[in-house]
Amino acid sequence: DRHRIRRWRIGHEAQLAGFTRDDLQGYYRSRYVPSRTIVSIVGDVDPDAALELARAVYSDWPAAEGAIDPSPEEPPRREVRARTLRGDVTRAELALGWRTVPPLHPDSTALELAAAVLSSGRGSWLYRSLREPGLVTSVSAHNYAPTDLGVFSVTAELEAERLEEVLQGVAEAVARLTMLGPAAEELERARSLLRARWARRLESMEGRASALAAAEALEDVSLLDREFAELATVTAAQVREAAGRYLQPDAVSGVAYLPEGEGSDLTAEGLARAFAVTELRPSPVVKAAVSPRREPMRASGTREGGVLHCRLPGVDLLVRRKPGVPLVTMGIYAPKLRFDPPAQAGLGALLVRSAVRGAGGLDSAELAYGFERLGGSLTPSAVSDWLGFGTSVLVEHLAEAAGLLDAVYAEPTLAEPEVAAERGLLIAEAEQVADDMFRYPFQLAFAAAFGEQGYGLPVSGLPHTLPACSVADVRAWHRHALLAARPVVVAVGDVDPERAAEELAGIFGERNRAVQVLSDRGATGGVEWIAGAGSEPPVRVVGREKAQAALAMAFPGPARRDPDRAAAEVWAAVASGLGGRLFEALRDRRSLAYTVVATAWQKARGGALLTYIATSPEREEEAREQMLAELERFTREPVSEAELAQAVNYLAGQAEVSRQSAGAVAGEILDAWIAGSGLHELEDPAAPFRAVTADDVLRVAAEHLVPERRAEGVVRGTGATRPPVAALAG
Numbered sequence: 001d002r003h004r005i006r007r008w009r010i011g012h013e014a015q016l017a018g019f020t021r022d023d024l025q026g027y028y029r030s031r032y033v034p035s036r037t038i039v040s041i042v043g044d045v046d047p048d049a050a051l052e053l054a055r056a057v058y059s060d061w062p063a064a065e066g067a068i069d070p071s072p073e074e075p076p077r078r079e080v081r082a083r084t085l086r087g088d089v090t091r092a093e094l095a096l097g098w099r100t101v102p103p104l105h106p107d108s109t110a111l112e113l114a115a116a117v118l119s120s121g122r123g124s125w126l127y128r129s130l131r132e133p134g135l136v137t138s139v140s141a142h143n144y145a146p147t148d149l150g151v152f153s154v155t156a157e158l159e160a161e162r163l164e165e166v167l168q169g170v171a172e173a174v175a176r177l178t179m180l181g182p183a184a185e186e187l188e189r190a191r192s193l194l195r196a197r198w199a200r201r202l203e204s205m206e207g208r209a210s211a212l213a214a215a216e217a218l219e220d221v222s223l224l225d226r227e228f229a230e231l232a233t234v235t236a237a238q239v240r241e242a243a244g245r246y247l248q249p250d251a252v253s254g255v256a257y258l259p260e261g262e263g264s265d266l267t268a269e270g271l272a273r274a275f276a277v278t279e280l281r282p283s284p285v286v287k288a289a290v291s292p293r294r295e296p297m298r299a300s301g302t303r304e305g306g307v308l309h310c311r312l313p314g315v316d317l318l319v320r321r322k323p324g325v326p327l328v329t330m331g332i333y334a335p336k337l338r339f340d341p342p343a344q345a346g347l348g349a350l351l352v353r354s355a356v357r358g359a360g361g362l363d364s365a366e367l368a369y370g371f372e373r374l375g376g377s378l379t380p381s382a383v384s385d386w387l388g389f390g391t392s393v394l395v396e397h398l399a400e401a402a403g404l405l406d407a408v409y410a411e412p413t414l415a416e417p418e419v420a421a422e423r424g425l426l427i428a429e430a431e432q433v434a435d436d437m438f439r440y441p442f443q444l445a446f447a448a449a450f451g452e453q454g455y456g457l458p459v460s461g462l463p464h465t466l467p468a469c470s471v472a473d474v475r476a477w478h479r480h481a482l483l484a485a486r487p488v489v490v491a492v493g494d495v496d497p498e499r500a501a502e503e504l505a506g507i508f509g510e511r512n513r514a515v516q517v518l519s520d521r522g523a524t525g526g527v528e529w530i531a532g533a534g535s536e537p538p539v540r541v542v543g544r545e546k547a548q549a550a551l552a553m554a555f556p557g558p559a560r561r562d563p564d565r566a567a568a569e570v571w572a573a574v575a576s577g578l579g580g581r582l583f584e585a586l587r588d589r590r591s592l593a594y595t596v597v598a599t600a601w602q603k604a605r606g607g608a609l610l611t612y613i614a615t616s617p618e619r620e621e622e623a624r625e626q627m628l629a630e631l632e633r634f635t636r637e638p639v640s641e642a643e644l645a646q647a648v649n650y651l652a653g654q655a656e657v658s659r660q661s662a663g664a665v666a667g668e669i670l671d672a673w674i675a676g677s678g679l680h681e682l683e684d685p686a687a688p689f690r691a692v693t694a695d696d697v698l699r700v701a702a703e704h705l706v707p708e709r710r711a712e713g714v715v716r717g718t719g720a721t722r723p724p725v726a727a728l729a730g
Contacts, residue, residue, distance in 0.1 A: 002072040003149065030067040034058070040213040042205045074099070074149065080272040081253040084265040088545035091137065091432045092160040093257040094266075096170060100143055100150035100246045103218055109230040110242035111143040111152060116190035117182045117239065118154065118173055121377045122356070122368030123189055125173045125283060130156065132357070132364060134421045135166055137428045147218070152247060159428070160263025163256060167266075167274045174247050175278040181240025186283065189372045194231050196375035196394060199325040204660035249275035260545075294403065299505035305682025307669055308497040314511040316488045317504050318669050318679070319497040322662045328398050328493025328500075329662040331390030332409050332508070333381065334485035335604075335674045340477075342452045346430070346461015347469045348387050350423055351477050352380035356389065357418040360407030364418070370404050378408065382459050385604045385675045387481055392663060395494050399503045402489075406507050409482060416471045423466055430463045434542070437614060437715055438595075441552035444713025445610075448538035449554045454527035455606055487511065488673055492666040527606040529556040532709030539712040546717040548594070549620040550612070553627065554711045557609040557704050560602040560675040566688035567696040568600035568609060568704075573647035574639050574697065575611075575630075581643075585630050586613060592623050604675040609704050617717035624712075634701035638694040652686035 039058070041050045077099075101107050119126045119141040126139045139156040154174075158166050182190070202208045215223040252275055256266035299317065301310035310317040315332075340347040356378050357364040371378045376393035389408050393401045433440050443458055450456030457465070489508055491500055531538050531554070558564040575582050575598035587593045597612040611631070615623040639647075658664050672681040 001074065001077075003074040004069075004071040005146070005149065005151070029064075031069075033064040033066040034061050035063070036066040038213045038216050040209040040216070042209040042212065071148065078248070078251045080250060080268045080275075082266045082268040082271045083255045084267075085255065085257045086260050087257065089257065089259050089435050091157050091428065091435065092163060092259065092263060093155070093157055094163065094166060095153060095155045095255045096167075097151050097153040097253050098247050098251055100152045101145065102148050102150060103145040104223075105145075105150075107242040107245065108143070108145055108150070109227065110234050110238045111145075111150070111246070112194060113182075113187065113190050113231070113234055113239050114177055114243045114247075115141040115143050115152065116194055117177065117186055120190060120193045121372040123186075123365055123372045125176070125186075126154070126156075126170065127368075128365055129173060130166060130169050131425075132421065134424045134428075135162055135169065137425055137432065157432070160258045163258075163263050163266065164270070164274070167254075167271070168278070171249075171274045172278045172281070174243070174275070175249075175280055176283065178240065178244040178247055179280060180282060181236050181243070183283065184236060185369070185373075187236045187239065189369055191231055191234075192373055192375045192394070193377070195228070196327060196392065198228050198231065199327055200392070200661070203325050203327075203662065206660075294399070294506045296499075296502035297505040297509045299501045299509075301501060305669075305672070305679040307679050307682060308501055309679065310501045310505065312505060312509050312511070314486065315508045316486070316673070317501050317508070318488060318490045318673060319495070319501050319504070320492045320665060320669065321495055321497050322492050322665055323494045325662075326395045326494055327375070327392055327662060328395045328401075328491055328495055329390070329392040329666045330398065330401060330405065330489070330491040330493075331381065331388055331666065331670070332405050332487050332489045333386045333388030333390075333670060333674065334482050334487045335386050336384075337481065337485055339454045340457070340459075340461075342457060343465060344461075344469050344473060345457035345465040346426055346459070347473060347477050348481055349380075349382035349460045350419065350426060350466065350469050351414075351474050351481065352382050352387050352389065353426065354414055354419045354422045354474060355408050355412035355478070356380050357422065358413035358415060360404070360411045362407070363413075367404070367408070371401065374401050376401065378404070384455060384459060386670070388487070390666075398491070398493075398495060398500060399507065402491075402504055402507045406511075409487065410511070412478060414471065414475050414478065419471045419474050423469060426461055427463050427466050430458070430461055430466065433458075434544075437546065437548060437550045438612065440542070441550045441612065441713040441715050442554075442610065444540040444542065444715075445552040445554040445711050446608075446713070448540045448711035448713065449529055449531045449556075449608065450527055450606070451530045455603065456527075488670070490666045490670050490673075492662040492669065525605060526559065529606065529709070531556075531711035532706070537708060537710045537712065539714060541714045541716055543716045543718045546715070547617070548614055549617045549623075549717045550614045550715045551620060551624060551627070552713045553611045554601075554713075555609045555704050555706065556709055557600055557607040558602065558700070559607040560604050560671075561677050562602075562607065564696070564700050565600070565602050565607070567692045567700045568602070568607070569651060570644070570647045570689060570692045571609070571634065571639075571697050571701055572598050572600045573650050574643045575634070577650075579646070581633075582611065582613075582627070582630055586623070586626055590626060592619060592626060602675075620714070620716065628707055631701075631705045632707075634698070635705050636698075636702075638698045641694070644692075644694050644697070648689050648692065651689040655685040655689070 039054055100111055118124055119139055126141065130136045130139050136156045136158045141154045143150055143152045154170050156166055201211055211224060212221050215221050252271060254266055254271045299310040301308050306320055308319045359367060362370065367378065371391055374393040374397035376391040379390050381388045381390055389405055391401055391405065433443060447456050489504055491504060558568045574580060577583060582596045582598055586596050593613045593615050595614040599610050601608045601610050611627060613623050613627055672679055
């Protein structure tokens, strides 16, 4: 009721409107002072030189006493509270919370592990009891402890009619945690995931610098090592005791955000009843999945772009060493030989998401435990140009994780109940896209640009196409899309490439040996851009009860393998960003936009130049006119030397900065192999940008930014005039 954590962080309109320059300057000068500042420098630098530079930069900063803003203390409270909000949304959201302890409290690590037991990974209690059967589309638990207090929360997205059922499921899991606690294997699964998360946080220079600064702000940098050590020593009894102290049924608070006219309000009485009387059942015993040990196989290869490439009879192995943290990111992926049938858009996504529900004789929980006790989670991947599965595990578990991946790829169970449950979740998620004021306008624009084919249909499907995907269709698509394609296995981490390749060859070496593989890297035929074929650019509009209008424009652009792709990315860098032309012209000078974006979207079979602007509903037409006017400037005026240099330097820098994590490097390798022109792209990823000239940008803009060929997707902040899905159906 009193603590500042309850305040809306970005403020309210009346407050923001009343701030003066003097207010902001006074706040800055009184809070941003040396005694309240921590400088953390991490990277390929000489420590002594970096320290000397820091002293030179900061030494003349005059010392000053910083203003302290202590929060009012929150009085002790034990009561059940509930609130219901309603709005123009398609899915309900539920948030439950309990007050806990500050980050340095002895119970803090136990509460982190409690949250991981509840919701981290597919083997977690709430995932198995709520997400897997389709009662929620997502569920998570966190212990958020910023400085002087903590909040343990459980959040879920669901259908409004299932609120009571989901509430009961959460209450049962919390009661089990407080009274029985986790079993030994459940705690070890959570512990492995948190250890891997601890290491993953330190992969990037930014992540490491942020972690050091945060630890120093709380206490000192040694806190990071103590956090890791505590993860290994907390017992199941300590987790149960900590949960029992704070997650009390008479101290829970809840907020439900429901669609207008759907579901019953969340009341304090109903919330108290759900948590007061729960059935106490132990969690089902899960058999630990152990991948059969396979002997390594000799695998010779060649190196290109820093990647060891071993070509085996039915699979390509791509391995790269990336030292730093004891993790390896690995996956197996098949290039898309063709798109999902238009009437069954989402079939590929349904396939890979159903596959992780059971494979190789293991059910969903056993498969999840198999990966999560190795420090990682199994992640299905369905994107425009490939399908597959990936994971990130502690490096000593490379071979075991690879064996499990092989089983998921080749031997998914695809049982009817599991496919049906996953199909229901995909339908719910497809409906929920209509609530997203960023994704939905682009979905509408792509439908207008490409029509009912290829990139015009979302990879995850539509509410009216997913019901047409039967279990038989999913199984047939598995044979066609995965088993009949030549997959690629990518592994990046702190491994010896030759040794890792031999271990992977022992697991994947027989893959597709007896199958006639249709293609090495998928079809390369382009997808037709249909926008502009008529007299007017196609515009798909959906009305919503929102205080905002969002407009996405799509113009045909270079595909991923097009020689002009680098010039298109330079155009996007000049146009977008805080210092970009569109930001300055539309937001800074005209105050037209909350958000303005430009990007070059590049896939194997097609590309687009995209723009996005979010504005107030009454200024939508003005925003469209001014956006088109700024884009037209690109077609007749070369970018300046300064703009070009800034864009090229940014892209060249990002090419290096983006390689800080093993996951990002693995993604870059996969994209170059399947969608790009090959591993040689990895040698010097900044080189194509440095070769771009102002004339190249002008030529690409003039060729592609043709107003008559654009497609638009608009979510208009007015009352809806037809169901959102109808706009996608044409």
